Amino acid sequence: MRKDFDPVGIAPFAFYRLLTATVVPRPIAWVSSTSRTGVDNLAPHSFFTVASAAPPVLQFTSVGRKDTLRNVEATGQFVVNLAPEELFEKINDTGTDFPPEHxxxxxxGLTREPSLRVKPPRVAESxxxxxxxxxxxxxxxxxTVVFGRVVHIAVAEHVLDGDHPLIERLRPLARLGRDEWGxxxxxxxxxxxPFADWERR
Known part of the structure; x- marks a missing residue:
């Protein structure tokens, strides 16, 4: 037996909770941006993926008009920082609805690191x-779905094996349902x- 859910028949937030509890795990775009007045914003966005490989394009979704979206629309630049497990509490802290001037x-208590190609800073700890x-x-x-063309990638040497980032060193967090993280x-x-080898399995 299955229980049916009609997006037209239930409250939007209830359907949102159903989506976010079943489309899992979701990687986190920890997005840094800078306002026109120079305030550096940092926020986690869990509707995030690769949109294109060539050209390299990432996408994340702003649910509502948040500071990140306003800054990106105003300046045309942002940084997606990887959200590592060791920074769990700080990543959650940056999801607080601080006023735009904060x-x-x-x-x-995170450290700004200058970016190479864009104005918004990187998170030095990421x-x-x-x-x-x-x-x-x-x-x-x-x-609003935001598409950003990747113009530079910076990777800490301690997570690399040659040029390959190792998952056991990256330790990325993911979002699940409710207040759950993975x-x-x-x-x-x-x-x-390969199809040519299929029958020889």
């Missing part, structure tokens, strides 16, 4: 930073089978 960097220039936005009701847990490896 910087989450300062409130959470092992990976994607510097992005705004490509476009698409609105869906109360949500860690990497067990990692399984399996190679795809």
């Amino acid at each position: 910087s989450e960097f300062d409130a959470a 092992p990976v930073a994607f510097e992005c220039e705004l490509h476009s936005t698409v609105g869906f009701g109360v949500s 860690t990497v847990g067990d990692v399984r490896e399996i190679s795809r089978i």
Whole structure:
């Protein structure tokens, strides 16, 4: 037996809670941006993925018109910082609804690191930073999908094996339902089978 849910028949927030509890785990875009007046904003966004490989484009969604979205629209630049497990509490702190004139960097005790290609700073404590220039936005009701072209990536050497970032060193967090967060847990490896080899398995 299954229970059916009609998005038209239940309250929007209830359907949102259902979506976020079942579309899991969701990687976190820890987005730093800078306002026109020079205030550095930092906030986690859990509707996040790669939109394109060539050209390299990342996307995240702002649910509502938050400081991040306003800053990105105003300046055309942002940084997506990886959200590592060791910074769990500080990442959660930066999700607080601080007024626009308050910087989450300062409130959470995080260190600004200058970016190479964009004005917003990186989070020095994060092992990976994607510097992005705004490509476009698409609105869906109360949500706005932000597409950013990656113009530079900075990766901490201690998480690399050659040029490959190791998942056991990155330790990225993920969002689940309610107030739940996920860690990497067990990692399984399996190679795809070329069609030419399918019958010889």
